[in-house]
Amino acid sequence: MTQFHAPSDAAPGAQPPSPSSRATLLDMQGIDISFGGVPALRGANLSVAAGEVHALIGQNGAGKSTMIKILTGAYRRSGGTVRFEGREIDFRTPKEAREAGISTIYQEINLVPFRSVAENIFLGREPRRFGLIDWREVQRRASALLESFGLQIDVKKPAGSYSTAIQQMVALARAVSSDAKMVIMDESTSSLDEREVELLFTVVRKLRDDGRAVIFVSHRLDELYALCDRVTVMRDGQTVAQSAMKDIDKRQLVTTMLGRTLAAVVQDDSAAREANLARRGDKAISARNLSAHPKVSDVSLDVHAGEAVGLAGLLGSGRTETMRLLFGADPAERGTVSINGKDVVLKSPQDAIARGLAYLTEDRKAEGIVPDLSVRDNLTLVCLRTLSKHGIVDVKKQQTIVDRFIASLGIKLRSPDQPIRELSGGNQQKVLLARWLAAQPSLLLLDEPTRGIDVGAKADVAKIVRELRDQGMAVLLSASELEELTAVADRAVVIRDGRTVAELDGAQMSESAIMDAIAYGSPGTSQLVEAAQSAHIDDALEGDRHGS
Template sequence: MTESGKETPHSPLTRSPLLDMQDIGISFGGVPALRGANLSVAAGEVHALIGQNGAGKSTLIKILTGAYRRGSGSVRFEGREVDFRTPKQAREAGISTIYQEINLVPFRSVAENIFLGREPRRFGLIDWRAVQQRAAALLESFGLQIDVKKPVGRYSTAIQQMVALARAVSSDAKMVIMDESTSSLDEREVELLFTVVRKLRDDGRAVIFVSHRLDELYALCDRVTVMRDGQTVAQSTMAEMDKLQLVTTMLGRTLAAVVQDDTAARETNLARRGKQMIATTHLSAHPKVSDVSLEVHAGEAVGLAGLLGSGRTETMRLMFGADPLERGSLTIGGETVALKSPQDAIARGLAYLTEDRKAEGIVPELSVRDNLTLVCLRTLAKNGVVDVKKQQAIVDRFIASLGIKLRSPDQPIRELSGGNQQKVLLARWLAAEPSLLLLDEPTRGIDVGAKADVAKIVRELRDAGLAVLLSASELEELTAVADRAVVIRDGRTVAELNGVDMSETAIMDAIAYGGDGHSQLADAAQTANAAHIADALEGDRHGA
């Protein structure tokens, strides 16, 4: 608050919130997804809701919008207790959601999409002239002049976002939730969208803005709520939480812990690494990857670091031929290649362990045996008939070497724990004898013991001469395995950290400030180290 008593645009929430969610809890199958989550949003503010994958953001939004029923806690909207049982009830109350995948009817006109189901009528019939005039006027208030009679599918993603916003405004929405709405937009389109969002704020509407792009949060949002592991861990104005604090809070690593972990020199494996196995130069594929350059050598593990949404997964998919490359080059074994499919990548010795084990990894109804040998099945077959003895030998070898716990190789893989499923998928690729292993979040969704097992396996593979590119959200896990780190932010390589220079400190610094030379975290580390030394000397004097 100012001395005059007026609230500044970036001051903490001091007036009654439009939305107040307190102590929200929900469980799925006995496993808590939210525990004591809180969210308070005022009218006339843009509020950032952020957190890593699995933090609970989407679950909290689904409870608010009636898609899920909360198990505990309270939700107040406009000062009264609410319990929306369907998304329709939430919309009727004035809460509109715009998802990353825009929910429009592409072959219908812009005007039809804006007023779909709420068309103005005359003499019982839809007044199409009124529909078109109101749609055009609404978009013009956003500074957008387009032909509202054209199908919305003919317009760019940015224009479609504006149409979705116009639909929310036309329904008198008091709160608009924008879930990763800028993920597929370019810089010019993002600024156009921001102009509209600011207008909504100035008109007194509340906007909940979900994004992982730090620069966007600071350019647009007034306050922020940070979630981690199903809980609200921080609520602050954007002005009072700098990028460094935001990153450390999201990742769950306090500054003191990071400084303590990173003061000791790390042993490196770089001196004995082998030849270059793969290299990317200015890799690009709109909208997620814009300029990624990296290289991986035999006998080393390289960490690919960055926040969720930074382009890590998309980079690996490009390297594996799963998505088409727009610009840049890919070199494998010293030869520039154009991969047309994952089959091309596999033929050149690449293996890719996806982050989505359930959707893109396991075949749940097949046995462990069949899942494990899926990639190398062709080499085990002769005249279309699988050599069962060879298959069993491979299965037995990897069950033993990776410590896979199971009743029988013939049991469905869906019956195994998450950690053992992950080991089976890792074994599937190792059975193909790759020279380069791409691991995207290999420890996601598995318990602590299984995480340690996977990390040990990766180190052993590296020491055996395999080239490994590892992506991980948990920096502690990444630095425990990787020899070097390549940091990407908003689809661009912003830093490469080698050997002893690679640390959680340096990685978070690059994530927060984009490798622009600003190093608040390093300064903080020096300060903390100096204080630690001073305390130690003081202790010695007292001890003497």
Template sequence: MTETEPLLVMENITKTFPGVLALQDASLRVGSAEVHALIGQNGAGKSTMIKVLTGAYRKDHGSIRLAGKEVEFHSPGAAQRGGISTIYQEVNLVGFRSVAENIFLGREPRRGPLIDGRRMHTESRQLLARFDIHVDVTEPLGAQSIAVQQMVAIARAVSFQSRLVIMDEPTSSLDEREVETLFGVIRQLKQDGVSVIFVSHRLDELYAVCDRVTIMRDGRTVDERDMREISKLELVARMLGKEIGELRRQGETAFAQTQATSDELLLDARGLQTGPALRNAHVNVRPGEIVGLAGLLGSGRTETARALFGADELQGGEIHLNGRPVHLHAPADAIGHGIGFCSEDRKTEGIIPHMSVRENLTLALLPALSRAGIVDAARQAEIVDRFIARLGIKTSGPDQKIRELSGGNQQKVLLARWLCLNPKLLILDEPTRGIDVGAKGEIQALLSELAQGGLGVLMISSELEELAEGASRVFVLRDGHTVAELPRAELSQDAIMQVMAHGEGASVASVASQGGAHA
């Protein structure tokens, strides 16, 4: 490879699946020691392009050159041995194995015929310290938070000392501090001569760390530009295939302002406690509201959602629905009271990957669709077709495996799973995490429409802009406590960040004592 030749050149890549043209003459060029953004809507072909490069899929046509040599890897393992490491959005490590074992999985250091555990643990600690992660590396990976698992996956990939590292939505589970740490590692990799392909839907991240960008749409490469030469609005316009003026008219968010359709509280939860991570949380929701739940990683957001869904048993506190106390000992109790819950971890707690769209969509509805153990297939089909059309789920048909859908369409199926039960309250943990701008807008617009119809929505989001623009009110948690309730008139990203950082903002004493009557 000459000094001027790119490290990676993919040209005229075509890949078809039964009935689907996933890639059509797509291209990707990544320079040596370059951080290169790869962006596009869900379904644009980014993941397929990466899987063709790393040997998970075989291309139908085209060429791939790495360091000046023609290559075609027949498996991800072969790509890894060839100098390419990949970090996927959904952590694909082994939860019951230790943190250290996951980092060195398949290449454990040995002393003679035995694994050298001491060396493995020492090197794991040193590697994780680069990411400012200090955990017990002998504990099971599954006992760690999603964010720590993601950092372990990143550390594992970096440890291979590859020429090219692919990061697919690496920041989707990380807080602001962890993102900055990751960016520091990426810049260090660049200084060391390593190239990075960076896939992210967060535009600010692209401008913070990337040199150039390749934009894909409908399986094609539609643009390749220097990041300094393209504005955010033009970037989005190229992704969506729209004119900039049209985007300006539509605005940057699809959220419509919502307000309560009743003064009565649909949900009133006070003093929730489930353990050290959740010690004194208060939150309330009225019909027709989208109420935000904000906080840094470890603040107790997800623990609050799980407590309200009966997934974690309460050790203290009260939950009232429509003014009546309820005791939720299991998710089935919450479902019976009209509560739905979409988890942040779409892969392990949401979809059932090897089942169809139809089976995933109607999973919670099966008891109502069955008689004597026999599912009413005609009624099931009618419901599935209706929600596929209503939510605009892009699928070849209801019998397509859900794992074959894009992240945004998987999320729509999970939303449909609860909507077909006609819930009163929908709890959403990071509903737009890792999905593209178009799908994100569709989901935001759907939530606004549902709220306007009287549904109560409690939404956790790490994107403060999303909460500031779309929520009726926002509760902020810090160290397992609700520290503020911000009404619509006081909502802004700066206001939320101030409370998250310092615990300063609207008093929550009245939230616990008055059930949020001041909101």
């Protein structure tokens, strides 16, 4: 596990006491847990001090949520120890964790929207008088608590009538009112605007100053540096780094999360990319200033026929939301989309499909496969209308399509009539890809197409994507693994906090340049930072020589 000590480009903020001067409140060591024989955590560690805001970060599947659920009693660990306030604990339910002083605020706010703010804060713990709930006291305490946060609102109004930011404050107030010693905030800022985020941060800093610990889960780098004192980075179910925020710069943080050391970042074959770009066709789709609060605020991109464009960015940057906007699955609040040179308004996925778009979702289990249907039915789901006459499916035509794609994509199965749930993850993904290809799209949107499949299946999917591009299809590919993205894409569009911050192609595009854009908002920034630091050191040395 890495302990970083390096120059920082962190944003300035309040200076809390040094970590060494605080007492450890939570200490999780060697945590193990498996699901279905597959390890989800392997010797993971997390140590949090009282009176600190501690960032817990990692890509999707890194183990953050599992670690939190073990701490709060939702999951039972199979190995390791958890100590809280110096005592070894093993919570069996989230209720036990709350009673011990650990409160969790999730991304989806867990309030009763039609009950008042005051009722939500003291729900189940209302002060009583003569055996009855003292509503006047409930409202007085709720008002006083929120005023201590700098918030003056009518606590008698329903919680659901207030903005998401206010509801987050109410959830925080509920945690404080229960004398929580530790508050876990899981992506609590994901639906807030900048002003609301700063209001929330003010409250979090107050909690820290009052001696409470806060575990802060977020993928927004600027937020981490503005708010957090220390950081724990998880990857593939393990703790891979622990550091003070001031001792790790953004570039190191990104490379640690992605699992790609600077020495391992290799320049890809730019000559092949340049050749692909030279023979690409016209624009298949173009988006300008696309926006949908809160995840997408200003995204612009183009994808041409016969090219693959990589959509890069950390989890939470807005990649999936951008894909959904382009496919008409979510409405855009602002911006324009044009297909084949004509402006369009995609009101639904049906509109997108009719215009030649196909979208392979990142969550194949929840939004892709129909688990109890056969491979045959899953594969031909999108093109059933073209295979039917008077509502009757032409079984012979259907079988021809199924056989063709099983052979061309190398789908391994016992029979096309086999339920798709019985196939491996990689073969399920190939069936979903075949489903869209059977509809003969001109533009293919692929959101994390290799997530959760083995190395062999990943190579197969990458090969298929390259072949589709070479046949003239336009492909927009989103991927967390930069190595996979640069192996397939001719160009990269980098998104950070819902905005397009860089476009890279040919010789410009490399894992190193993409990492820079993710970390700093533009490629090549880390070299400028290093050069500035070097120049500063040289100037200092020169001054010493003249002064001696």
